[in-house]
Amino acid sequence: MDIRQLILPSGIGLSHLRVYDEPGPDGLITGGAHFHGVCSEIYYVLSGTGYVELLSLNGYQKVELQPNKVVFFRPGVIHRLVNPNKNLEILLIMQNGGLPERGDFILTFPPEIMADTTAYMAAARAANLSEALARRNIANSGFNLLREAMLADPNSGRHKLRKFYDYARGLLLPKVDGFEWVLKSGSLYEAKSSHDAIDFIRNNHMEYLEKATWEGIYPMNEPLRQGTSGTMHPYAVQECLPVEGQRVA
Numbered sequence: 299m300d301i302r303q304l305i306l307p308s309g310i311g312l313s314h315l316r317v318y319d320e321p322g323p324d325g326l327i328t329g330g331a332h333f334h335g336v337c338s339e340i341y342y343v344l345s346g347t348g349y350v351e352l353l354s355l356n357g358y359q360k361v362e363l364q365p366n367k368v369v370f371f372r373p374g375v376i377h378r379l380v381n382p383n384k385n386l387e388i389l390l391i392m393q394n395g396g397l398p399e400r401g402d403f404i405l406t407f408p409p410e411i412m413a414d415t416t417a418y419m420a421a422a423r424a425a426n427l428s429e430a431l432a433r434r435n436i437a438n439s440g441f442n443l444l445r446e447a448m449l450a451d452p453n454s455g456r457h458k459l460r461k462f463y464d465y466a467r468g469l470l471l472p473k474v475d476g477f478e479w480v481l482k483s484g485s486l487y488e489a490k491s492s493h494d495a496i497d498f499i500r501n502n503h504m505e506y507l508e509k510a511t512w513e514g515i516y517p518m519n520e521p522l523r524q525g526t527s528g529t530m531h532p533y534a535v536q537e538c539l540p541v542e543g544q545r546v547a
Contacts, residue, residue, distance in 0.1 A: 335470045338372050
């Protein structure tokens with residue numbers, strides 16, 4: 299699927315998420331802890347209850363989740379969904395289309411894996427549910443190390459988190475040219491379209507309205523994807539956006 303099919307108005311992406319309902323080795327029923335290096339993300343709770351754990355240089359926090367509640371986080375905030383009642387469903391609202399779940403994520407693997415690109419890529423691969431749960435368990439073991447370090451001694455915890463970010467940079471760097479292309483084809487294109495419309499209105503050129511389109515999307519009959527936090531149905535349009543640089547008129 300072309301990632302541009304996942305870019306909706308304003309360049310956002312949407313996915314319906316059912317958080318994993320299988321317990322991990324620590325007994326908790328969770329998704330896999332991870333963060334995004336470029337994109338912000340919103341969790342809108344559709345149904346169920348649970349909580350999300352957040353870890354950043356500001357420390358550790360646990361935020362309770364309930365229907366209609368929104369939690370959002372900027373790049374760098376490690377997050378892990380916890381689904382104790384096995385009923386948590388969330389609408390993911392993502393910057394830059396589907397980029398946060400298609401490349402712009404780093405799982406919190408332990409240091410020995412983070413330091414080895416080949417080992418990281420092997421551990422991050424998940425072609426089915428069994429592999430996705432194994433990946434989740436490895437990520438959560440690394441997350442627990444970071445969380446416990448932060449809780450025991452914030453200064454030591456911040457040092458370990460900065461080291462983790464250093465490893466993450468090496469993993470993200472080969473992808474940034476592709477990320478930039480997604481921004482140009484998606485969110486920047488969308489912003490340019492609005493600026494173009496303003497210019498057209500000012501200059502009495504309303505022909506652009508004759509090309510207006512709409513689309514309805516129901517993703518629930520499409521194949522499931524295994525995400526970092528659970529099984530996902532992405533909202534995808536049938537046609538791709540034009541390639542970067544095209545004027546909307």
